[in-house]
Amino acid sequence: MTALRSALIVLFITVLVSGCASLRQDPTQDWSASQLYEEAQAALGRGNFQQAVEYYEILQARFPFGRHAQQGQLEIAYAYYKAQEPEMALAAVDRFLQMNPRHPHVDYAYYLRGLINYERDQSALNRWFPQDQARRDPVPLQQAFEDFGTLVRTFPHSRYAEDARQRMVHLRNQLAAHELHVADFYMRRGAWLAAAQRGRYVLERYAGAEAVPDALEIMVKAYRQLHLDDLAGDALRVLALNFPERAERLEPDT
Template identity: 30%
Template sequence: MNQTRPALSLAAALVVALPLLSACSGSKSSDSTPSGPTGTAEEMYSHGIDALNARRFSTADEQFNAVEANYPYSSWAVNAQLMYGYSLYQQNKYTDAIGQLDRFIQLHPAHRDIAYAYYLRALSYYEQIADIQRDQKGTEQAMNALQEVVNRFPDTSYARDAKLKIDLCVDHLAGKEMEIGRYYQKQHLYEAAIGRFQRVVNEYQTTNHVPEALLRLTEIYLTLGLPEQARQTAAVLGYNYPGSDWYRDSYNQLVRDGVATGNEIPEEERPKGFFTRMWDSVF
């Protein structure tokens, strides 16, 4: 998703800051990377980092894999596993990155950078979120992975960023419900449309899709000849979003259908209390 580019910058910065890279600080970058993975574990790992920073990903992958293959029990091999996952992520090979990071997490659950591994895994799911015209299974997977970061590492910067992305996922799911609901409404499948719009109101109350959902419900109730339900739904909309175009549109429809007068719905007729309580009073 395009809005995740700042997160990629964060991830790139983290690569520089990760403790596992500090071991390379004393290594000098050569002008040319060896044609094949040769040398000590530290040398090959350093060559991999140099290639990664230069965005020569195939060389970086080769070096990281060679470290693990030739020195499987060294600390450099462990670090190389994580950096290989990061390299795959940078190449947009998200499925491969998830597989590599899952492996790292299973093998090294107590590693000092385990929080970053979980976060990078969550980002790999998040980057695969499809548009609202497609199935949203990927969005749910991303939300689950991001929530795991929040649950496991609540006091980290990873958790704070994950919370923001969860909100975006929720908004994405709400948008999908609205898209389906509008389709049903156009097809005159009103019962199905009502179910979708009510779900947005009940389950995605923090998103900006709620006022439109209330307007669509008002429209459908008027179409079905249910003026009282339409009036009450518009009242909920007016109470929560009094200055919105959605409320003005709903009220104008009530006036056109003779359900409301030319005066705004009186304050005393609007439901009181929190949003959920108001919505429950309607249904």
């Protein structure tokens, strides 16, 4: 009885150990670099972005210098982006650009970087309840503007350049609107010089933005409050030349 009991215990332990070992076994341990890459691509295609990230990470850890790993460096950035992990996505893009400055897909890397930065402060809550665009944190938007600008300047004939240009127009309007939001805050508190400086910044930095006439109007009003009549007159003349209907209500006798 004792011998039977001992045998059963040994058998139980053997089964338990082998079961634990099977649980610990990595199903990808025998996969080649090409299989890891293909499985990552398949997961990406299915929209299983976390699984794709896992396979790309394994690929880079096991085969860091192969052809598939190099391409995977860029595609893992896209997978992180789609998995809503912007900081990891940006780190992956920057690593790719640093290690592969002459890669044929560098233009796409800058384009992807712009997309990541543009959406970086968009939380799940903001996606359901969109916030006033002028109140968004301008830092990632400014970086997105720079990323798209780098793409357009360096790769003007890239397949992504035209879309980047259109996004830059949209970003320019958003960033200018943010500056006006801040300028209005200063105006309501009587900080005339700060308001005028914000308006001038819009003219210098975001020429052609939809907010330009509002920026000129703020400058006229703020300079008048500061008794800087020459500067107010200059701003009014520019406003009258480009937006005469807006300038009429700001004539000195009104």
